[in-house]
Amino acid sequence: MSLRYLSAKVAQQIDDELMSAAGAFSLDQLMELAGLACAQALAKVYGAERYPRVLVCCGPGNQGGDGLVAARHLSMFGYKPTIYMPKPGSKDIYQRLHTQCKNMSISTLPEDEQSLRTALKSSDVVLDAIFGFSFKGPIRAPFDAALPLLSTSRLPIVSVDIPSGWDVEAGNEAGVGLNPHVLVSLTAPKEGVRLFRGQHFLGGRFVPRTLEEKFQLNLPTYPGYDQIVDITELTQKL
Amino acid sequence: MSLRYLSAKVAQQIDDELMSAAGAFSLDQLMELAGLACAQALAKVYGAERYPRVLVCCGPGNQGGDGLVAARHLSMFGYKPTIYMPKPGSKDIYQRLHTQCKNMSISTLPEDEQSLRTALKSSDVVLDAIFGFSFKGPIRAPFDAALPLLSTSRLPIVSVDIPSGWDVEAGNEAGVGLNPHVLVSLTAPKEGVRLFRGQHFLGGRFVPRTLEEKFQLNLPTYPGYDQIVDITELTQKL
Numbered sequence: 347m348s349l350r351y352l353s354a355k356v357a358q359q360i361d362d363e364l365m366s367a368a369g370a371f372s373l374d375q376l377m378e379l380a381g382l383a384c385a386q387a388l389a390k391v392y393g394a395e396r397y398p399r400v401l402v403c404c405g406p407g408n409q410g411g412d413g414l415v416a417a418r419h420l421s422m423f424g425y426k427p428t429i430y431m432p433k434p435g436s437k438d439i440y441q442r443l444h445t446q447c448k449n450m451s452i453s454t455l456p457e458d459e460q461s462l463r464t465a466l467k468s469s470d471v472v473l474d475a476i477f478g479f480s481f482k483g484p485i486r487a488p489f490d491a492a493l494p495l496l497s498t499s500r501l502p503i504v505s506v507d508i509p510s511g512w513d514v515e516a517g518n519e520a521g522v523g524l525n526p527h528v529l530v531s532l533t534a535p536k537e538g539v540r541l542f543r544g545q546h547f548l549g550g551r552f553v554p555r556t557l558e559e560k561f562q563l564n565l566p567t568y569p570g571y572d573q574i575v576d577i578t579e580l581t582q583k584l
Numbered sequence: 585m586s587l588r589y590l591s592a593k594v595a596q597q598i599d600d601e602l603m604s605a606a607g608a609f610s611l612d613q614l615m616e617l618a619g620l621a622c623a624q625a626l627a628k629v630y631g632a633e634r635y636p637r638v639l640v641c642c643g644p645g646n647q648g649g650d651g652l653v654a655a656r657h658l659s660m661f662g663y664k665p666t667i668y669m670p671k672p673g674s675k676d677i678y679q680r681l682h683t684q685c686k687n688m689s690i691s692t693l694p695e696d697e698q699s700l701r702t703a704l705k706s707s708d709v710v711l712d713a714i715f716g717f718s719f720k721g722p723i724r725a726p727f728d729a730a731l732p733l734l735s736t737s738r739l740p741i742v743s744v745d746i747p748s749g750w751d752v753e754a755g756n757e758a759g760v761g762l763n764p765h766v767l768v769s770l771t772a773p774k775e776g777v778r779l780f781r782g783q784h785f786l787g788g789r790f791v792p793r794t795l796e797e798k799f800q801l802n803l804p805t806y807p808g809y810d811q812i813v814d815i816t817e818l819t820q821k822l
Contacts (some may be wrong), residue, residue, distance in 0.1 A: 368683075371680075450792050451794075554684075557687075571661050
C-alpha cells in the first residue's frame with residue numbers, strides 16, 4: 347500500500363476532523379507539533395554549527411504559525427533564526443506565537459524588500475512557511491517580489507508542506523515556485539509534490555489510526571521518538 | 585553555576601509568567617511539550633520492545649494532563665499504554681486530552697482498586713503523573729490506596745516532576761511516596777528531589793532565556809533536538 351497524496355480539499359477535511367469535537371485537538375497543539383517537526387527536519391539536514399542563521403519566512407495563515415513555532419524551537423536548538431513576516435496573521439494565536447519568539451530574542455525583519463535582500467546575504471538556510479495547502483494563486487504582493495529573491499539567493503530552502511508558489515495539486519507547472527532542497531510534508535504529502543525530488547520528510551505524528559484508516563493515508567512508521575520520518579526513498583521509487 | 589532547585593511557590597511563579605500576557609504561552613502548548621518530554625524520557629530508558637505495556641497514572645490536575653499527553657505520544661511511539669485516572673480533572677483541556685487518547689484506542693481502567701491491581705500485573709512500567717508541584721499532603725482517597733499498590737508492584741516507575749507522595753520541598757521524609765527509578769523534572773527540579781538518586785531527566789525546553797535569567801535557573805544544554813536532557817550526573821555530584 348503506498349502513501350496517499352492529498353488534494354487541498356482532503357487535507358482541509360483531515361485538519362477539520364482533527365480539530366472537531368470528536369478529534370478534540372486544539373490549533374495550539376497541532377501547530378506546536380507541526381512546527382516542532384519542521385524545526386527537527388531542518389536540524390536533521392542543516393546542523394546548527396554550519397548553518398546557524400535561519401531565515402524563517404512566514405505567511406499570514408496557519409502555515410506562518412507553524413513557521414513561528416519552528417523559529418522558537420530552532421532558537422532552543424542553538425540556531426540564530428530571524429523572522430521575515432511581511433503580512434502578519436490576524437489570529438490571536440499568531441500574535442502569541444510571535445510574542446513567544448520576541449521573548450526568545452528572535453528578531454523580525456522590517457517589511458520592505460531591501461531588508462529581505464540584506465537578510466538573505468547574512469543567512470545560511472531558509473525555512474519557507476509562506477504558503478500552505480490552502481494556497482490559491484496568483485502570488486500577490488509582497489510575496490510576488492519575495493519569492494524570486496529567495497530563489498536567486500541560492501540558499502538552501504526547507505519548505506513546509508508545499509513549496510511556496512506551487513499549486514497544491516498541479517505542483518510547479520507554472521514554474522514560479524521555490525525549488526526547495528528539503529520538503530516537510532505535514533500529515534501526508536499533497537498531490538502537487540509528487541514530482542518533488544529533494545529530501546522529503548513527513549511530520550505530523552498525531553494522526554490517530556482511525557483517521558489514518560478513514561482517509562487511507564498508509565502512513566509510514568516514524569523512528570523512535572522523532573516527530574519526523576524521512577520518506578525520500580518511499581516517494582521516489584521508480 | 586549550579587542548577588537551581590525550585591520551591592513550590594517559585595515553580596508556580598514560573599508557570600504563571602509563561603502563561604501571562606507577556607509570556608504568551610497557552611496551557612495547551614506547555615502541556616503538549618511537557619507530556620512529549622515525559623514520553624521521550626520513558627522511551628529513552630524503557631524501550632517499547634521490552635516494556636510495551638505502560639500504565640499511565642494521572643491525577644486530577646495539570647500533572648494528569650501531562651500524563652494524558654504522554655500516553656498519546658507513547659501510543660504513537662509504539663507502546664500499549666493504559667490510563668489509570670480515578671479522579672478525572674474537570675478542566676475542558678483535560679477532557680479533550682482524554683478524548684484524544686480514546687481516539688488512539690488507549691483504554692482507561694475502571695476506577696476501582698481491583699482493576700488497578702489487575703492492571704499492574706499486566707504492565708511493564710508505570711508513568712506516575714499523579715501529583716505535581718502543587719501537591720499538598722495528606723494523600724487522599726483513592727490515591728492513598730493506589731500509591732502502596734504501585735510501590736508493591738515492583739514495576740519500574742517513571743515519575744513526572746515530583747514523585748507522587750513526596751512533599752514538593754521536604755521530599756520523601758514521611759516515607760509514604762513512590763520510589764521511582766526515573767524522574768522527569770519539568771522546567772527545573774523541585775527542592776524535594778535533591779536526594780533523588782535514580783536516573784534524572786529535565787524536560788520543558790521552552791523557558792525563554794530572559795525567564796531563565798530572572799529566576800537564575802542555570803539550565804543545562806539540551807542535546808540536538810531532544811525535548812529532554814539527562815541531568816543524573818549534574819544533580820548527583822558529591
